[in-house]
Amino acid sequence: MTPTLLNMGYACINLTLQARQITTNRGMIKKTFVQKGLAYASELALKNVQDLLAIVDWNIEHGFRLFRISSDLFPWASEYRIADLPDFTEIRATLEEIGRRPIRLTTHPGPFNQLAGQGSVLANTLKDLEYQSEMFDLMGLKPSHWNKINIHVGGTYGDKTATLARFAQNFSLLSANLRARLTVENDDRTSLYTVADLVPIYEAIGIPVVFDYFHHSLNPGYQTEEEAFLTAYATWDVRPVFHYSDSRQDREDSHARREAHADWLYSPVHTYGKEVDIVFESKMKELAVLRLRGEDPDLPPAIQKLMQQQNDELSTF
DNA sequence: TTGTGTCAAGCCCAC
DNA sequence: GTGGGCTTGACACAA
DSSP states (O other), X not given: OOOEEEEEEEESOOHHHHTTTOOSOOOOOHHHHHHHHHHHHHHHHHHHHHHXXXXXXXXXXXXXXXXXXXXXSSTTGGXXXXXXXXXXXXXXXXXXXXXXXXXXXXXXXXXXXXXXXXHHHHHHHHHHHHHHHHHHHHTTOOSSGGGOEEEOOOOOTTOHHHHHHHHHHHHTTSOHHHHHHEEEEOOSSTTSXXXXXXXXXXXXXXXXXEOBHHHHHHSOTTOXXXXXXXXXXXXXXXXXXXXXXXXXXXHTOTTSOTTOBOSSOOSOOOOTTOEEEEEEOOTTHHHHHHHHTTOOOOOOHHHHHHHHHHHHHHHTO
């Protein structure tokens, strides 16, 4: 039986459209936020959301039915409520439009989110995660793991077991919609969490485990890839979203950090007879997936230039 | 327009 | 002890 890969997606940036200044990552430094305030945050957020719609439509047109939304859609989101933005009416209308599109959307909030943290660290985490969930609410998306809000457990605070227990405890502080969307992912460092380490969280609070192939290869614990894949697969109540990328060190640059992702995709993805959706985390984004699908993408001029430079460097040896 | 130093958050790790 | 990296470079400002 041929393994089935249903949806293929990529993360946060579309290089083809970025070359035309279509991006969802507009932000500002603190100083500017202090000076310009909510009005400017609103202006950037509206542009980001409008461009997200353009990217989503590009995706659908090109056969991508899975996309990870950037965590930076709303600059300084922890400092205000989305509904308080001056352009809220237009922002909401655009989000609703996005929510009606036939595509699976997910998010992956940053490493500053420490649900097992305490005090202000925990308070900031709650704010950040709730805003991501509110964004999906505004899109009109039913709360479920179909639109996952995926995080890492974070630090171990010197005691994995106690930290996992605190994670599960703090989970109860989240809104019902956020609880229905949250997932956890295995880490790439041996000091952090393997798929098997995360199973107790699933058992305690029922949240699915996202299997990251590359992280597993760097931090397998005692499980083979197939075992870890199937362990994670069994925690899902909808079709899982897993993450895949190749190693830059193995494929492109022997001096690269071992955790670095490759620009392109090289290896076949094993799905062990299961149906899963895959977010490809290659630096070349949609271009890498198009190439994997056997299509020759129209490379934006900036990318062509970059590749030419790389070829020139290689040819000097 | 382009080059460059700098940038919210928490944790871990290489140096 | 400091800085880089993380799911993603982009901003701000000087030249």
